[in-house]
Amino acid sequence: MAGDAPRKKAAPRKKPAAPGAPGNPAPLALYRKYRPASFAEVKGQEHVTEPLQQALRNGRVNHAYLFSGPRGCGKTSSARILARSLNCEQGPTPDPCGVCASCVALAPSGPGSIDVIEIDAASHGGVDDARDLRERAFYAPVSGRFKIYIIDEAHMVTSGGFNALLKLVEEPPPHLKFVFATTEPEKVIPTIRSRTHHYPFRLVPPAVLRELLEQILGTEGVSYEPAVLPLVVKAGAGSVRDSLSVLDQLLAGAGPEGLTYDRTVTLLGYSDDSLLDEMVDALASGDGAAVFGTVDRAVEGGHDPRRFAADLLDRLRDLIILAAVPGAGHSGLLDAPADRLERMAEQAGRFGQAELTRAAEIVSEGLIQMRGTTSPRLLLELMCAQVLLPAASTGEKALLARLERLEHQLAGGLRGQVEPASLPTRSPDVPGGTARQEGPGSPARSAPPGRAVPRADEAPRGEAEIQLREGPPARAGQQADSDARHEPATAPAAHADPGQQRGAAPLDADTLRERWPDILDTVRSERKVAWMLLNSASVQELRNGLLTIAFPSEGNARGFAASGHDQVLIGALAAMLGLNVRVRAVAGGPAAAGSRPVSSGGHGPAGGDLQHPPADAPPVQAGPAPGREGAGPSSAGRQGPDPVPSGPSAPGTSAPGTSTP
Ligand SMILES: Nc1ncnc2c1ncn2[C@@H]1O[C@H](COP(=O)(O)OP(=O)(O)OP(=O)(O)O)[C@@H](O)[C@H]1O
Ligand SMILES: [Mg+2]
Ligand SMILES: [Zn+2]
Structure with a gap:
């Protein structure tokens, strides 16, 4: 993206090493390669693994367990580790020795043991399967101490199946242990559930995930820019397996330079930090031209406006936290490299808490409205306009935000901006509809292509506030179009x-x-x-x-x-x-x-x-202006749901000079 501020890249940590050198056999997926072999290796589930280990230590092992929790966070792995711990020759022990026959067989890469029976309830959850299981349950274990049934995806067991198992789970023979693993514990019938010890697994916190990723990348000997990790963590959304899958995909496509931020951002479809920086800076300083310029470039650059809004919300959240907890970066509340933290702290300072909160609320609401809308860009722009203009609202938050701005200005932060409330020029330029706002009387002043960007001299802060208060942005946008065909060129004067x-x-x-x-x-x-x-x-x-x-x-x-x-x-x-x-x-x-x-x-x-407009002016209620249809990729995104009156305009690509990088 041209015009992006140069982004400081963190130096790769490791020497470049090409992952997956040619000639290797197809590598095992990371999440299989790095399946935890002991409770200590199950990350982020200490609330479960520690009591389990303690129970093993105390010799108080229950006959049935229920492991529940989101996908890919260690349920099946832990069930296997539990089996390994129970059948270790030194066991039952919280720390399986890893060398005895049973431990070797039950290692993540081992062949498995005949006494540890994993049943995938998704395919074997019926009554017949349960009966079969019940019959085999009474045979003593072949080599191990216990016979262990791991019933994975237990929510898929039919109620008939559960009922067939009920008696067995209630009073199993002493050599039999059950571990049910499921993402949906509420689907396990209560009569079974109440006979188990229930251990709820959780999503793994970002910091823990990040550490695990670092560790794995280190083991793999891959170089990477640290800024990549938060992206992977975010994409994994707390699931270790998902995070590792993402990492796998990135590694597969990585060149000799290892994992780079740029490639990761594009591949995962995130908004570039530099774009978000620009947006936040522009919002903080109330620079409408830069705000809408950034939207334009984001959309032109192929970013989904929804994604951009979601990422913006994430960023605002980070800023809110930074504003409230200055040391958040070091206390693990925020996951970002040091140089980013610095930048964000500065942004948070310029925004102020009230304004940040208000902005986040607007974006959050906008995101909800964006669902299913046909013009997400329009909504994004309207959101931005709302953030820009606390003056347009009399709400408490807006007043606070205005106060905060004044305080900033008094503190010397006045950047040549005029408070909207006192703007002598009241320009009702509507950002979401600028493409169609070339009013009558200005046929010669056809907009530069893609004039989604108010000119800097149009007092950006004073713009766009109006229709936003009239209801949901989409409607408001239309209303503004039909009720008010403003003439941006002449309005300011x-x-x-x-x-x-x-x-x-x-x-x-x-x-x-x-x-x-x-x-x-x-x-x-x-x-x-x-x-x-x-x-x-x-x-x-x-x-x-x-x-x-x-x-x-x-x-x-x-x-x-x-x-x-x-x-x-x-x-x-x-x-x-x-x-x-x-x-x-x-x-x-x-x-x-x-x-x-x-x-x-x-x-x-x-x-x-009312008289009709003079002949040289385009008709006010004309349909889409010539040149609007298919004028460029951006025009589609910018259009509201309905055709709206428009003068001649030529939305299209970003106009150089209208966006402030
Ligand atoms: N807590 C964790 N610590 C370390 N690695 C983990 C953890 N959870 C999951 N993994 C990784 O993810 C892979 C899958 O984990 P596992 O099969 O235990 O997840 P699960 O909770 O059973 O998921 P599902 O509900 O989808 O069956 C493991 O092989 C491991 O690589
Ligand atoms: Mg599982
Ligand atoms: Zn052992």
Whole structure:
């Protein structure tokens, strides 16, 4: 990915060694090669293995055990180790000698013992199998001390099968031991379960997994970048077998340089740390251009927006922990190389806890909404917009986040950013829909390809907040599109400058302009969409009880009048200023090239007398703009579920200069 910050690579630990040199016979899968041979080698299950060993030491061995837990975390292995411990010539012992005939036979690579019978209940769980087992149970063991039945995948035993075994499990002959292993203990009928000692296995914690992986890589003599390990651990999700399988796959594809971070990230489909870094940095500094640029590059780079969001959430989680527990990296709460920890600590510091929590909540909610959506990119962008804009929400968390930002700014962290709340320019650019936001009146200003990225000079923090509060993002996005066809190019300038209008207060246009921010606040508390529309509008004239509001585009003006939003404004004016006026919405704010009143809505849903746009402007309600269909891979991801009005735009590849690396 061009533009990525150079990532420091940790030096390989071992000398490069080509794994699996040609000519070797097909190697055993790692998870078979490294099956634990003793309880000490069963990692992360000490809560089970220690009491078991103690029981062996005390000679208090039960006749039936139930090992339950997630897949690939050592149940079958432990059952075999238990069998080995029971039948060792020195046993029963917690530490099988490993050299006696029984130990050799029952070693992970050994041939097995006739007295230790493993039954795969998935294929042998029926009544007949159980009866057969029952009959054979009374024969004494051939060579060992005990006859041991390991009933694997015990949840697959039919209820008939269980019932056939019931008597046997309850009162087995003294030489008989049972070990049931299952991922679903609740499917083992209670009458059996209550006759067993139940040992619940757990997922293996990341730090333990990581250690095991390091150990195995060391034994294998493979070089690797340490940053690979957290990825494997994450992919394994606590299952040792899954982690080893992943590692196996990585080793199979590794070149002489061993395991590299880059290759691992691509192979496992994770989001590159550098992309996440950029995203987090951009969010922390409120740099909308960089945020949407990163989304663009992630998607262009083939990342699934959902995966990216999930990884972002993971990162936020790490930052939250770092913010709360500065030493988390060393105490094992976080699993990341030292240089990463440093970087993340710095990010956490810039974000602040309240803002981090809020961001994580937004992303987490967004992820839920992303399930099954057809436009995950849109949702991702909306999420980002929400994170960028605590000002758009009056919730407690958002207020906290704003406070935190102010504190940061006071502490010298002001990076040339203007707090959204005080932005004189209220640009309702909508990131999720930028591709279709080229409003009428700007045919010449066709967007650079893939203009998913607001320009840096568009006051990124002020953007995009509006429709987000109106409901679930997907809907909100559509709503924003249909209710408000903003004109990003003209919007930023289309505002009265409150600073210019100082003066006392006869109720004229100037006064209104001065009070405009307050008026907007009141409108916002009433109806977000109305506020959103008004954000890009300005007071043009107040004469004879008729207030003329200029919008940057005809679509906005019409949207404002047609949906009764003007009533909200009228209400606000009456409540705040005691003003009783009619409102007229026109297109062509001060920012547009010359006032161009194309609509004149009175109060109420008065779309009827709206004029049509001039011939040189594209129709407001046009279908997909020419060039949108198939304009590029990114356009598909960016489209909302429905076709939306659009001006000429050309979404496509990332526009150089619009994204800030
Ligand atoms: N706790 C562990 N410590 C070390 N290695 C483990 C552990 N758990 C699993 N493994 C590795 O995973 C492989 C499979 O483990 P095992 O068969 O014991 O899992 P299981 O819990 O029985 O899984 P399943 O529920 O899928 O049958 C082992 O050969 C070993 O390489
Ligand atoms: Mg198993
Ligand atoms: Zn032995």
